[in-house]
Amino acid sequence: MISIFLWFGGVICMASGIEFTGTLFVFLAVSSIGYLLFFWFFNRKKQRNSSRLWSKKEIRITTTLTGLLCFIGILESYPNHPEFTSVFVLLFIYILIFSAVLIWNYYLKKKGVPTISKSVIQKLIFWSFVIGGGRTLILLEEYENNDALIIIVFIYFPLIFFLIVHWIFKQIKSILTLKNEKAKTELLHLKSQVNPHFFFNMLNNLYGWVDKDSKKAKELILKLSDMMRYSIYDGQKDVVTLEEEVAYLKNYIELHKMRYHKAISINFNLQIENEGYKVMPLLFIILLENAFKHGVENLRENAYVHVDMIARENEIHFEVENNFDPSENTEQPGIGLNNLERRLELVYPNKHSLSYTITEDVYKAQLILNQL
Known part of the structure; x- marks a missing residue:
């Protein structure tokens, strides 16, 4: 997901004439995809869980690099592309918030107290994407940047639809699993x-x-x-x-x-x-x-x-x-x-x-x- 986001970010920037930032986005996307393929090739025999492909350290590094890219994008797009300046500022703020959450979790873990749950972080990311994506579409429409607007529309709405459907199926699966586990527990108790x-x-x-x-x-x-x-x-x-x-x-x-x-x-x-x-x-x-x-x-x-x-x-x-x-x-x-x-x-x-x-x-x- 991170790699896809970086790739499309690079394509949008390059299509809109912000070439240096777009090139950096694409380079980071290709590097992350190459890392994943390299990791999969050398670890496929171990059958390691795919959800653990990104370690906490790697996520922190990627977040830092993305934040730097957004900062470079702010400097490069201003004043030629004020709409992109606003988008990069928004992304930069989100990255700062996400970094603050990671630092706070690290601090709480060191103190030995419960950290911010994964579900809360997922909700924060989802609503940040929904609000940020909607604001980006409004900005691009106001400044009549049609090329970038079309690309984001084709990414934004299908992705939101997919995430909502995924969430619904996840909830249904959770309910069915809970019901099944309850039935199994009851059956084992009856057998005993x-x-x-x-x-x-x-x-x-x-x-x-x-x-x-x-x-x-x-x-x-x-x-x-x-x-x-x-x-x-x-x-x-x-x-x-x-x-x-x-x-x-x-x-x-x-x-x-x-x-x-x-x-x-x-x-x-x-x-x-x-x-x-x-x-x-x-x-x-x-x-x-x-x-x-x-x-x-x-x-x-x-x-x-x-x-x-x-x-x-x-x-x-x-x-x-x-x-x-x-x-x-x-x-x-x-x-x-x-x-x-x-x-x-x-x-x-x-x-x-x-x-x-x-x-x-x-x-x-x-x-x-x-x-x-």
Whole structure:
């Protein structure tokens, strides 16, 4: 941007007969562009951030040189081009203000107090350009310098339009990024709430099995280890394969089979027509966990849990059915289900269906994911 400004400044000066100043402007522009190309050529392998191409020292040097050029322009254009004298005076004042800001920031930094923010400096530069550019157009029109007026008009208005559009897009991007980050933070918080009481219960069971049946305790530890590894590491991913999620569900069921001392009828009907389905991790476990927590836990006999999962035609149908004791509290809108509903809203908006039905002593939950 600095190089382009210097280049057009030189072209305008030379077109208006202010040759010496125009030549210096063009020379400084070519030097700065050459520096940038030279820097890029020798540092392209390092992939250095382009926003750091100009160091603070280089900006100070360029600002000083531009100020000197404006001062020379004042002396050269007066009295032949009074309009350019006014423009150069205006630019010189702006450069002095900008230099004062840099010096003040340096002073504040030395004192260890907060400096003038980058956004404030950007606003100062923008409004200086808008006001200064408008004043320059008025001066050139008053003194009928048509050549310079045409060149500046073709630079001034498109640049203002570009800066305004850029600012609007930047604000929209900032809002979307903030919204996305908020959703991600909320999703991570929700994921961290999945299954904590199950792991605590299993650890308590393991404590009892260590002395009673060490072989069974070892089997439980291995399965629990696999589940914890999946929950901690894979559970933080955005998506996992459906096969990984199914393996997690099967481990959960096997641990419950080993845990209880009563007969339980557990069926897992699985139909996956095509491989490659990707889903959010730890999604189905909440419905399965509810079936055990509110059904199997409270029944002395004839407890059952039937699970059906069908994946086909870009859809996944997951259904869990269990019986329960009607005398117990049958309402299940706890943290787990609220957690699940919120996660579905965040990750699968308008691409899911979650429903519950209760018939006498049978509870059924159905989740459908589509457009995967």
